[in-house]
Amino acid sequence: MKKLSIWLVALFTVLFTFHSCQDIEELDRCPEVSIDITNVPGSVVYRFVAEIDGIEDIDLTWSINGDPVDTGSLNDVAGQIFDYRFEPGTYTVCVAVADENCPIEVCKEITVERDETNPCPDLFFESRQYERPNQYKFIADFEGINEVSYGWFINGEFLEDSAPDEDNYFIYNFDTPGRYEVCIATETPDCPEGAEYCKVIEVTEVAEDCPExxxxxxxxxxxxxxxxxxxxxxxxxxxxxxxxxxxxxxxxxxxxxxxxxxxxxxxxxxxxxxxxxxxxxxxxxxxxxxxxxxGAACPELSFEAEQDGDNAAYYFYPRAFDGIDDTVLSWFVNGNYVGDSPENPHNNPFYYQFDGPGRYEVCLKIETPDCPEGTSYCKVIEIAATCPDISFEPEQDGDNPAYYFYPLAFEGIENTTIHWFINGESVANTTGSDDIFYYQFNPGRYEVCMMIETPNCPEGVRFCKVIEIEENNGACPDLFFEIEQEGDTPGYNFFANFTNIETTSYYWSINGDIVHREIVDSGEKDDYMYYQFGAGTYEICITAETPDCPQGTTFCKTLVVE
Incomplete structure (x- = not known):
């Protein structure tokens, strides 16, 4: 009896163990699931890859903020890869095992932000099987799609391009099974290095017998x-x-x-x-x-833009459609209404003067009885800054360490203020080509620059030349004087000060007219002059001639009296 009990216990233990192993095996068939996320910082396009350990050929379901995402062949899911383009915001993305015996769901929270400083388009497209298993339809979908042209590539080979007013999809028949990389790519003036978005398509051999x-x-x-x-x-x-x-x-x-x-x-x-x-x-x-x-049949709108020479203005030519000359064509710039086309718009372009260089969205909008909710067509116009070529010619004032600077003519110079800089410091402003800039230097090396700003050149343009004034190592005296206003009056004191001033005769002049002389041994030489001015600009100079400097030397300063 004792042996029988032992055998019964052993048999029960084996049966229990066998049943337990079945339970463990059933539990062990549930895989480990995780989500790997790929995203370029600043892009609203994300790629999610479900990483699965333990079981192959398992069905998964995806959801965004609790809403299921259809993962049929009409969607952008290949294997365990899920691509999606979001609007900025915070989202919870989940993947779940589609098996009631494995209630596994893994979620990740993401915050989507678009880098508005990045001038390159944030490209994206959806892929889906079309009318047969080896035929795919690729549908471009990204912000600004109506503003840029882009190309379709398969395994690096260019196959088709798409312009803003053309279809946004590309249909392709894959002749043989295999792995194909499908890409869209574009280059724009603001994004010369280009942008690209790619997906890998697995085309399998179809041995199935499918009905038409x-x-x-x-x-x-x-x-x-x-x-x-x-x-x-x-x-x-x-x-x-x-x-x-x-x-x-x-x-x-x-x-x-x-x-x-x-x-x-x-x-x-x-x-x-x-x-x-x-x-x-x-x-x-x-x-x-x-x-x-x-619904209502709206005409397909389009227009061509033509710049008016170098001006920040454009002519806009709408493409003809049935009834165009009986339709009001309204124009908008950056969302603001700016006017209607003239009569007979098919033959008369709409003209618009922009504020200056910049990026503008121009839209044509219409409403008709057959299109009561209206339709529109938009293009982005980019107006680059157009700055004139400027320069000047310097001319020395005799042997004097002073120069006249003559600005060379350019379009609009007569109404343009010219700013003058010496070694980076603003020293004077002139207007037009006849307003000559004059400056008295000391010995040294100077960078002289002229700079202008215009409505079409808001950042300004600059032209510079280097002037070198050598030390006066000859026999001519190195003249100099200082200016001091007397209170708030239009009277000014001038004090001469230079080496050997006691033994040097010289004279003072204003705008070329001699007004005072300093003569050695005259008893009246005080190296000082007082003068009262009216409003205006004056060139004050002292000039000396000596036996060792018979050609003479001059030192000048410009005084503006308001």
Missing amino acids: ISFVKEQEPGTVGVYVFEAQVEQTDQVVELAWYVDGQLVESTGSEDNSVLTYQFENGTHEVCLKAFTDTCTEGVIYCKEFRV
Whole structure:
């Protein structure tokens, strides 16, 4: 009896252990899941990769802020990779194992910010299988898509370009299975180094036998925006499972028990409707899509822009459409209404003078009885700064260490203020080509610059030359004087001061006229002059001639009296 008890206990233990192992194996089949995030700082485009350990070929579901993201073949999910373009904000992105035996969900919170200082477009596109498994439709979707041209590339080979007024999608048939890198790329004046966005597409060999499918549509009588779609499926003995998608979203069909009829209420606009079919020999499914417009028929707008010479102004030529000459064409710059086209706008361009260099969004908008909510077309106009070529010619004032500076003419010089700088310090302003700048130097090396600013050159342009004044090592005296105003009066005191002043005769002059002489041994030599001025600009000089300096030497200063 004791042996029997021992055997029963042993048998129970083995059975218990076997059952426990089954439970452990069932629990162990749940994988470890994590999310790897890739993002370029400042971009609103994110790539999420579900990292899975332990089990292959597992189904995952993605959600954003609790809303499921359809991961069918119409969406941007390949394997465990999920690409998405966000608006700025904070989001919770989750991935869950689509298995009731493995209730695993992993979430990550992200804060999306767009770097507004980055001039390059933040490119993005969606990819989806189209009418057959080896045909894909790539749909560009990024901010500013109507402002730039971009190109489509597959494995580095350029295949097609797209302009702002053209379709934003690219359809391609892959001839052979394989791994393909699909990219869009662009270059703009503000982004000369270019921008690029790429995805890898895995095209598998299709050994399945899929039926030919399509659908027909008609508007439901007496309704606005309600359409009925009826699936057309190649005759087959197999059970066909159908699914309908509107603008990429799976929708339920209530038009028939076998899902072959879809009745749907649309808003005005352009929509894409897709039918997907599955059979026992077509488990991956086959897709058929059509794009169509619902509601009022608005004309397709466009215009060409032509700059008026070097001016910050443009002519805008609208492209013709039916009824253009009977339609009011309204123009907006950076969202502000700026005027309407003249009569017969097809032949008369709209002219607009911009404030100056900068980046402007110009939009053409219309409303018609057939297009009551209106339609618009926009382009970005970039006006570069156009600064004139400026220069000056220096001319020495005899042997005097002073120079006249003559600005050379440029367009608009007569109404332009010229700022003069010596070694980086502002010293005078002149206007026009006849207002000559004069300056008296001491020995040394000087950088003389002229600078102007104009409405078309708001940052200004500068031209500089170096002037070298040598030390006076000859026999001529090195003349100098100082100026001192007498209180708030228009009277000024002038004090001469230079080496050997006691033995040097010289005279004072104002604007070339001699007004006072300092003669050695005259008994009146005091090396001082007082003068009362009226308002104006005056050149005050002292000049000396000596036996050792018969050609004479002069030192001058300019005085402005207001």
